[in-house]
Amino acid sequence: MAQAPMLVRLYRGLTPLLLPLAWRSVSRKLTDQGVSEARARERLGQATLPRPQGRLIWFHAASVGESLAVLQLITALGEHLPQTEFLITSGTATSAELIAKRMPPRCRHQFAPLDAPAPVCRFLDHWRPDAALLVESELWPLMIVETAARGAPLALVNARLSAKSVEGWRKWPRTAGYVLGQFALFLTQNQAAADNLLSLGADPARVVTGINLKSTSAPLAEDAATVAELAAALGGRPLWAASSTHAGEEEIILAAHRQLLERHPDLCLMLIPRHPDRGADIAAMIRATGMALARRSAGEMPGAGQQVFLADTLGELGSWYAVAPIVFMGGSLKPIGGHNPFEPADFGAALLTGPHVSNFTESYAPLFALGAAREVADAPEIATAVDDLLTRPEHLTAMRSAARSFADRRQASLDEMVATLSTALSLRPAAPAGAGPDQV
Template identity: 55%
Template sequence: MSDTSQVRPTLLYHLYRGASTLLAPFVWSKVAGKLRQHGVAEARVRERLGHATLPRPTGRLVWFHAASVGESLSVLTLIHRLGEAAPDLEFLITSGTPTSADLIAKRLPPRTRHQFPPLDTGAAVSRFLDHWRPDLGIFVESELWPQMLVQARAAEVPLVLLNARLSPKSVANWTKRHATAQFLLDQFTLMLTQNAKTAVNLRAMGADPARLKEGSNLKALSDPLPVDQDTLAQVKEAIGARPVWVASSTHEGEEETVLAAHMALLAQHPDLLLLLAPRHPNRGDQLEAMIAEAGLTSIRRSRDALPRTSTQVYLADTLGEVGIWYTLCPLVFLGGSLRDIGGHNPFEVMQAGGAVLTGPGAYNFAESFAELIGIGAAKEVTSAETLATAVRTWLDEPHALDTARDRARGFLARQSDQMDQTVTALVELLPPRTGEPDDAG
């Protein structure tokens, strides 16, 4: 493994440092304003300047830095596993959004605390590092803040890029700035990618191949969505033996396609129920009118109603109940994908035992869907006709749906095995516990 000193800072990096100093007051004003609007306490707002609001715990500290909600929540399972492997470890999560802070606070694993990250300025980062003195720094997905990386590495903190994922646009931009990309990637002791393609991209950007390893997809191992068992039982009883399929996280412009597919399916399955769970439940009135205009009958979950025998569409216009619908039915179309929106998390469906249908616009999960479709755990649809065909196939051929669900379970099992390898690799980067010989373990 090469010494980080072999790759020198570039002119672009020095320009970035200078610009970040000049722009710091403006950036601080904008960032602090957003946090205050969300009701964040002033002391916590100042965490963005590196002023900690919690003491550093004694012992070895692992620092996770994540971008936002999805990345923050994705590390919780890994923290649990690391805590089991090394019971003395303490953990710090930094993330920049108030929403992520709120959600993490409700799900903090043992010995874990949250702080907002320092702005990427020399003074704020120094203040943060001087207080927390992490023994290992783990950057999740694509959060590459230059001064944070360089100063942490200069402080002899081993750094890991975890669950590395880069969009084609990011790869193209960084490849044009190859020397700077190489310098930043050289700060990492280890880079664990979601898949082989990302490893190829990182090598093209200048990453040292000796430091690259394929790891697990953390989002595939997040805790399953919550399920209220009483509600699940009530809805199950109301549906009875009727066949059902789910269209979840749909967006404006997609429900027309979903309803057209459902109408086509009703010709062969007249008792079929569509459970429609829009991404934004506040569109309930609009969707209720759209369903009626299509000539279909519906009942809304937001009015505490349960589907009747005559109900053709159960409009699940509520928040926090998606886990119930995935547990209820293993045949799920995931929205945000028939239009150029980016798609939604397929692993939440798979963790509930389901198989996934997706449109071609799920670019936020493009690499995952390519693998899932390749192994038969998911299918891609492009229109009302292809959606109806895919749903009909899984309704008429239960063994085909069971096969897809088995492939999904197999995928998750492989991710769990890779997670064990990730935990081992991370523990090996930590300094020994106080009193341990350097060659322990």
């Protein structure tokens, strides 16, 4: 292996000096969130679980979104490699809690080691991963270099780098090339991510333009009792939803809804903010328009005289999508980058979106091509689109059918990803019975 550039050597020398400060900060945060001291010390590389026998594949994801996105991939790899064990690491208490609820077979969770020599080496000495898959933009130099040095092939899956990150790496081309040179495979979300990695010195033979990992995640769970309760409360009233909305978007959605009420006086809007803790402010905003609302966080369902249902809770999104035939996806009227369109598509919702979907460009392209999604830019365009779907049921049926077709491609995409990873990382299925365990 080529000698590490000066910047990497400097980083290796400085991180032990910064470790006490970093440890103080992360341990306090984890403790405040109810994590035990023993588990918090996993961030120092001190394992709280034994290493299982046989081959172990390590996945590292930064936080909630990345962790949940990778669980279905772990499940699929587990089916392909039935004698292989899995480890998933993350850095936040919330991600650990959610992973524990959805843990795939033969998998366990630990908090990731801080990127300093002692924690990383302690972690690797204990777990001895046979392959490592980092998710999205987790480019921690020591974690990467030390893992590769021990012979574990590395992949960066669902790879994407922010413009700021790319700009930073470009200032140090030798360091960027050295760090990226440790990977056997880059499986990117889209062509833009692939181009960024190539511009930073990634080996073109190792860069594969793939799909957004979130498109392979399992469908959201729905609660049958909640679905039935909402359907009964609506009593046959038409419904549309605006999901994952941000500040500055709710005003536009409410303006569109007011226009729609002129033609559809019994129409109900289900407003699902991205951050439910904004519920009180949004409720005040709705009241200021003169529209009546029901608020889910208060245990309410929409009554006959309530034009807006504010769904300001967590964990019920699948139930809401199961009822809503039309869903506008937020984070797209403002330059935020959009949010996951796969989740409502799983339920066959006709999709509307604003123009700002840079985080899901590769996903919206086929949705537009199939006729499953429609772009809208402001309140009048939203109102026109929803009105069209309400008054022309054949248009709504066609869009919903196209959305289901898009969602049905999930398993084929996942199988393709498993095959690509297995080839690049030399992961073979188990040997025939009696021939011993599967090996890397």
